[in-house]
Amino acid sequence: VARxxxxxxxxxxxxxxxxxxxxxxxxxxxxxxGMPCVVLVPASAPEAKLSQLLAxxxxxxxxxxxxxxxxxxxxxxCRRLGWVNRNTGLNPFTREGKKTCSFEIWEQLGRQAPDRIxxxxxxxxxxxxxxKGMTELRALGLVDRLPRLVCAQAAxxxxxxxxxxxVRGIQASGAPPxxxxxxxxPVQADTIADSLAVDRPRDGLAAVRAVIESRGEAxxxxxxxxxxxxxxxxxxxxxxxxxxxxxxWACLKRLARNGTLDPAERLVLILTGSGLKxxxxxRAAAPPPTVxxxxxxxxxxxxxxxTRSAQK
Amino acid sequence: VARxxxxxxxxxxxxxxxxxxxxxxxxxxxxxxGMPCVVLVPASAPEAKLSQLLAxxxxxxxxxxxxxxxxxxxxxxCRRLGWVNRNTGLNPFTREGKKTCSFEIWEQLGRQAPDRIxxxxxxxxxxxxxxKGMTELRALGLVDRLPRLVCAQAAxxxxxxxxxxxVRGIQASGAPPxxxxxxxxPVQADTIADSLAVDRPRDGLAAVRAVIESRGEAxxxxxxxxxxxxxxxxxxxxxxxxxxxxxxWACLKRLARNGTLDPAERLVLILTGSGLKxxxxxRAAAPPPTVxxxxxxxxxxxxxxxTRSAQK
Numbered sequence: 001v002a003r004x005x006x007x008x009x010x011x012x013x014x015x016x017x018x019x020x021x022x023x024x025x026x027x028x029x030x031x032x033x034g035m036p037c038v039v040l041v042p043a044s045a046p047e048a049k050l051s052q053l054l055a056x057x058x059x060x061x062x063x064x065x066x067x068x069x070x071x072x073x074x075x076x077x078c079r080r081l082g083w084v085n086r087n088t089g090l091n092p093f094t095r096e097g098k099k100t101c102s103f104e105i106w107e108q109l110g111r112q113a114p115d116r117i118x119x120x121x122x123x124x125x126x127x128x129x130x131x132k133g134m135t136e137l138r139a140l141g142l143v144d145r146l147p148r149l150v151c152a153q154a155a156x157x158x159x160x161x162x163x164x165x166x167v168r169g170i171q172a173s174g175a176p177p178x179x180x181x182x183x184x185x186p187v188q189a190d191t192i193a194d195s196l197a198v199d200r201p202r203d204g205l206a207a208v209r210a211v212i213e214s215r216g217e218a219x220x221x222x223x224x225x226x227x228x229x230x231x232x233x234x235x236x237x238x239x240x241x242x243x244x245x246x247x248x249w250a251c252l253k254r255l256a257r258n259g260t261l262d263p264a265e266r267l268v269l270i271l272t273g274s275g276l277k278x279x280x281x282x283r284a285a286a287p288p289p290t291v292x293x294x295x296x297x298x299x300x301x302x303x304x305x306x307t308r309s310a311q312k
Numbered sequence: 313v314a315r316x317x318x319x320x321x322x323x324x325x326x327x328x329x330x331x332x333x334x335x336x337x338x339x340x341x342x343x344x345x346g347m348p349c350v351v352l353v354p355a356s357a358p359e360a361k362l363s364q365l366l367a368x369x370x371x372x373x374x375x376x377x378x379x380x381x382x383x384x385x386x387x388x389x390c391r392r393l394g395w396v397n398r399n400t401g402l403n404p405f406t407r408e409g410k411k412t413c414s415f416e417i418w419e420q421l422g423r424q425a426p427d428r429i430x431x432x433x434x435x436x437x438x439x440x441x442x443x444k445g446m447t448e449l450r451a452l453g454l455v456d457r458l459p460r461l462v463c464a465q466a467a468x469x470x471x472x473x474x475x476x477x478x479v480r481g482i483q484a485s486g487a488p489p490x491x492x493x494x495x496x497x498p499v500q501a502d503t504i505a506d507s508l509a510v511d512r513p514r515d516g517l518a519a520v521r522a523v524i525e526s527r528g529e530a531x532x533x534x535x536x537x538x539x540x541x542x543x544x545x546x547x548x549x550x551x552x553x554x555x556x557x558x559x560x561w562a563c564l565k566r567l568a569r570n571g572t573l574d575p576a577e578r579l580v581l582i583l584t585g586s587g588l589k590x591x592x593x594x595r596a597a598a599p600p601p602t603v604x605x606x607x608x609x610x611x612x613x614x615x616x617x618x619t620r621s622a623q624k
Binding site for chain 1: 324325332340341344348350352353355358359362363364365366367368369371372374375376377381382384385388389392418467515527542544546547550552560586587589591594595597601602603604605606607608612613614615619621622
């Protein structure tokens, strides 16, 4: 949505700061119309995400710093050079793009809203977009009730979750929330879920509102739970997803453990990226493959434990 | 197709040698029914393919040697332990699986066969399967003519292409080909298209027959052409594919240069794997991203050449 809008506006160059996924999408679409595209990533971006950006012909700057540093630099750069900035949250058209996720869910569920949607939250743009999409469906009379939204975050990248708790605290004391007064405190994000590693969520206030207004909740999970979730999603659903996506599965397990899952409810998990985009989580979870000489005795020796259990 | 067949046969364990893609599919399907699965890969298999196998819970052996060494070892291992062997070509059900690609092409083209299909060839199992599928469609009266098949190979992994030329030589001398006499000479495969790196193609004879019987042709391309093709496919079609898949695009360009492309013909390219599975080709083609300090002057300096050309 942001890319065609940039073209309408007559922009010559479009730029964005990204941990990888949004930038790849932008680079792909920019290439399709021959628009030059600059992408700023944290220098620690996974190899696979960098490769995709380069294949699509983006001009890539690896910024020594985190996503927030790349984000702020992209703002300065676009201001100076008059480029269109596609930065998530800052560019209002990104939320318009994300809201279509709700339309897809509605369509695929037979034109109904689910009871709950578990959404991975970094900048907060996906959950704010999903909430916008659902409220628009209700305004159009296409759904009669709205789903509750579960904000799923990594433990160290939990600025939105903290703000949700703060607002709930104000509500519990009887005062109605005054959105203009809500402040989102930055955190020091450091998680294997690289796409969610955000110190200051750029669409944070709207994300908090989505959770509060939908009567949802905010959950955080540890990197250990995220790493385990990657393998669990793969073996139980066949989907190989990146750590940032597996966060929603880990939160689903939390809901189950908390006893707040209703077996009759219709719950949707958002899984946002392919596992091939960040293979570090898998390597952290699984023992490395056994390297062997190409001989039968070597293979039999390496498989001793496995064959014993498999032949049972 | 091979996996459910293994279950019908009452197998306790299924194993395969693979460069990565077939093994991932096997591991995923085996996990879905709780069947133990052993996968042998060449020790040089790309990180992403290993990660996918491990995420799906496969028992992975990294064999010091090439695909052919892993293949032969898997044969020995399955014989010794009574396991079902899914090795491509050796297991006849793999061709039954691959043939469904023809049914999909036929369906997606409005129940018609194309004029030509360009197929990446390693073991030769995909092209033999596509030929089987197309001939079955004709036997059923669902198509009235068969497409010509173009065998697309990497220059150093060209055993099938060499055999096609040898058979054409025999045909030119007036003698009809006697398939029992056709020998496929092994090569020393060494290519960036890792999924096609095969010394002895295990479904080679059927691959040669598919090309000859369809009145197709065999083309080989260099690693340089393959690397360039990855970026060309990405920027012109939006698809980010692995080197083994980009081989068909490079062959399409060969056809264009040879003047043997008919603008009116309907030609299908088979693109087999995601570019995220082997990012080495992209890194070989593109300059690495510029690493910069998170400051505006650093960004402006790094983008000097780009901004000059973009502002034109």
